[in-house]
Structure formats: structure tokens, C-alpha cells
Amino acid sequence: MGEHASRIRNLRALLPHAAAYAASGGSLIVSSAAQLLTFAILARFLGVDEFSLFVAITALSNVAVHLCGLGATECLVRRVARDQAIYPMLLGHNLILIAATGLLLLAIGAAALPFFFQVAESRLANVLLITTMLATNIVLVRAILFTEQVFIAFSNFGAANKAVMGFALIRTAAAALACIVFGVSTLQGWIIWQFAAHALFLAACVAALRPLGPPRFRIVREELRLGLYFSIPFILKAARQNADLVVLSLVTSAEIMSSYSVARRIIESSYLSVDALNRILYPGTARASAAGLHHASARVGRIFLVALAISVAAAVAVFLLAPVLPYLFGHEYTSLVQFVRYLCWVLIPVSCWAIALEALGAAGHQGSRGAVLGGGSLLGAALAAWATWYAPPAGTIVSYYVIEIAMTIAAWLVYFRVLARSRNGDVSIRSGVPAE
Numbered sequence: 001m002g003e004h005a006s007r008i009r010n011l012r013a014l015l016p017h018a019a020a021y022a023a024s025g026g027s028l029i030v031s032s033a034a035q036l037l038t039f040a041i042l043a044r045f046l047g048v049d050e051f052s053l054f055v056a057i058t059a060l061s062n063v064a065v066h067l068c069g070l071g072a073t074e075c076l077v078r079r080v081a082r083d084q085a086i087y088p089m090l091l092g093h094n095l096i097l098i099a100a101t102g103l104l105l106l107a108i109g110a111a112a113l114p115f116f117f118q119v120a121e122s123r124l125a126n127v128l129l130i131t132t133m134l135a136t137n138i139v140l141v142r143a144i145l146f147t148e149q150v151f152i153a154f155s156n157f158g159a160a161n162k163a164v165m166g167f168a169l170i171r172t173a174a175a176a177l178a179c180i181v182f183g184v185s186t187l188q189g190w191i192i193w194q195f196a197a198h199a200l201f202l203a204a205c206v207a208a209l210r211p212l213g214p215p216r217f218r219i220v221r222e223e224l225r226l227g228l229y230f231s232i233p234f235i236l237k238a239a240r241q242n243a244d245l246v247v248l249s250l251v252t253s254a255e256i257m258s259s260y261s262v263a264r265r266i267i268e269s270s271y272l273s274v275d276a277l278n279r280i281l282y283p284g285t286a287r288a289s290a291a292g293l294h295h296a297s298a299r300v301g302r303i304f305l306v307a308l309a310i311s312v313a314a315a316v317a318v319f320l321l322a323p324v325l326p327y328l329f330g331h332e333y334t335s336l337v338q339f340v341r342y343l344c345w346v347l348i349p350v351s352c353w354a355i356a357l358e359a360l361g362a363a364g365h366q367g368s369r370g371a372v373l374g375g376g377s378l379l380g381a382a383l384a385a386w387a388t389w390y391a392p393p394a395g396t397i398v399s400y401y402v403i404e405i406a407m408t409i410a411a412w413l414v415y416f417r418v419l420a421r422s423r424n425g426d427v428s429i430r431s432g433v434p435a436e
Helices: 002-064 072-082 084-115 123-153 157-181 187-212 221-251 254-270 272-288 293-329 336-362 366-390 394-423
Strands: none
Touching: 002 084, 002 123, 002 157, 002 187, 002 221, 072 084, 072 123, 072 221, 072 272, 072 336, 084 123, 084 221, 123 157, 123 187, 123 272, 157 187, 221 254, 221 366, 221 394, 254 272, 254 293, 254 336, 272 293, 272 336, 293 336, 293 394, 336 366, 336 394, 366 394
């Protein structure tokens, strides 16, 4: 009888986490679907030439956005999750870095990109429009994403989910309104609409954060190095994620290139099921590991088993549903089903290494985390480019698995090494500052 009551209590204790996971996963899925719909609308109404220009500038912005703020959002989530009293200081720290790095990136982009891209015939208009697009995709996007991280730091996942879904939906609404209702068919017309939609949503984000209190403007120097460790791997990861696509566009047909890129997008969207788990459990892991990673090792083990089960289920679901995809994307994508079924199982090693690296990050070991992510991304980009050039597309697919499996081995080796040092008292994290 007592054992039965204990099981009921354990199940009840899991309900809040299950509900939070469902809400988090749902918000990310809605966001991903809205992004795909936005791209579909823009691709249809802007046309091939204008849309390709949009994608090219957006791709560069996606790399730059990881530099904006120098990774300071991570320290806010990690440290505010442990001590909410330091929120004003870390809010000011983030705002200073977002503004300073954003202005620098805008200046560099405004000076360089107009020589490579022409959005408008007038030289002045071209510079202004490209600068506006960069401001939208780098500074405004970084500020909006920062809002979500603030809510996660306070474990307010409902507000975080609303921020994610709201951001995706307002972009879709802007694209539909601009293109379908007002007949926008050029990139320069869309740039204005895009900026207005982002600015409007940022104003809503500022209003949502206001009750949490004003910032205290100062730089938290001990977090600058950790922020760099956190942000640089994402820049390298962006290079790694695009190396195979760039080389495929040079050495194979348009159909294979298109089918592979769509398959990649589907696989990356499927990972959201695990990303949603990491998203809601990161603050708790940060609190559990405040006095050392070894205090959170049991929690990390349980998270790993759950993530493994989710990733296997997601891979099986994608494999079974693959034949439906041509009805959604068009029967001209003749290689799509084959590519999706080849790539879907990569979700399992990706989920495995992500759990180890999230645990290191939550415990404040950004150097170790950055070394694995950065090294894996750098070597992975080179391997993917070479394999794709040597034997497309088979080499591309094989390199994908080799990279992710190698990342899994490296991530867990580093995790267990840091865990052993934490148990021995050589490394501990106190108040978010690593012991020297």
C-alpha cells in the first residue's frame, strides 16, 4: 500500500515537468512550422532572384547574430536561475553588449555587403536597405531572443513559449499581409515590412519585461570570457551546417541539392523534441550544479535516458512519415524521401551529445563545452566539405554520421573528465564563477 502511494506521489511530481515539456515542445513546433510557412510565402511572391538575395543576406546575418551580445544570455539564464537578485546587473550587462556589438556588426556589414549585393538601383538606397535588413536580422532578432531567455531564467516557461510562438507568428503574419494583401514582390519592399514587424514585437517584449525591474548598467567582467566560449562555437556550427550545402551546389544537380536541403531542414526541426526538453531543464540543472557538476550527475543521467527515448521515437516517426513528404513539398523532389530516411537516425547521436554539453554549460564549464562544440564544428565543416566534394551525395551522408558520432564520444569523454575533477574538488562552480 505504501509502495503504491509512493508511486502515485512520484507520478504526480512528474506531471508539472511533463506539462512544461509539452508546452515547450508545442511552442517550438508551432514556431518551426510558422518559419517554414513564412519562407514559402516569400519564395512564391518574391521570385527566384529576389528570394535568393534574401536568403544570402539572411544566411550571413544568421552567423553574425551569434556574435551580437557575445553569448551573454547564457550567463543570465545560468546565474539568475540560481539567484534572481542579480537580474538587474545581468540585464544591464546584456544590454550593453548587445548594443555595442550590434553597432559594430552593422557598421561592418553596411560597409562591406553593398559591394556584393544589390537590393536597390540607387547606391544610397542600397546601403540603407541592406543596413536596415542587417539591423532587423542581427540586433532586433538578438534582443527578441533575449526576452525568451529572461523568462527561462525565471522558470516562467509559459511566457517564454508565448515569446517564441509570438515571434514566429508575427513574421508569418507580416509576410502574408505584405505579399498576399499588399502585393509586395521585391526584397526592398519586404525589408521595410520585416523591420516594422520586428520592431513592433520588440516593443511588446520590452513591455513584458518591464515588471521584472530596470537594468543596472555594468559589465560583469568574469562572464565575458565564458560568454565568448559560449558564442564562438555557434559561429563555427553555422559554418559546419552550411559547408555541405555550399559544396553540393557546386558538384551536383539542383534536384539533389534541393531535396537534401529540405531533408536537412526536416531533420533539424525534428530535433526540437529534444531541444524542448533541454530548454525547460537547463535552469534546474544550473541550480543543482551550483556547488559542482557532481551534484547534478544523477539528474543528468535521468535526462539522458529521457532524451534518448525521445530521439529514437522522433527518428522512427520521421522514417515512417517520409513517404508523405512529396505531397507536401512537391513530387519534383524525387530524392527527398530517400534522403530523409537516410538522415533521420542522426537524431540519436545529436541528442546524446547535446545532453552532455548542456550539462557542462549549466554547470558553468563553458570552456570545456566550447572546446567540444568549436573543435567538432571546425573539423566537421572540413570533413563535410571534403566528403561532399569527393563522393556526392553519399559522402555527404556518411560524413554527417561520422561527425555526430564523433561529437557524442568527445562530449561524454569531456563530461566524465570534468565530473571526476568536480568530485575530487579540483573544479567547482560557485556563484557562476569557475575556480582557478
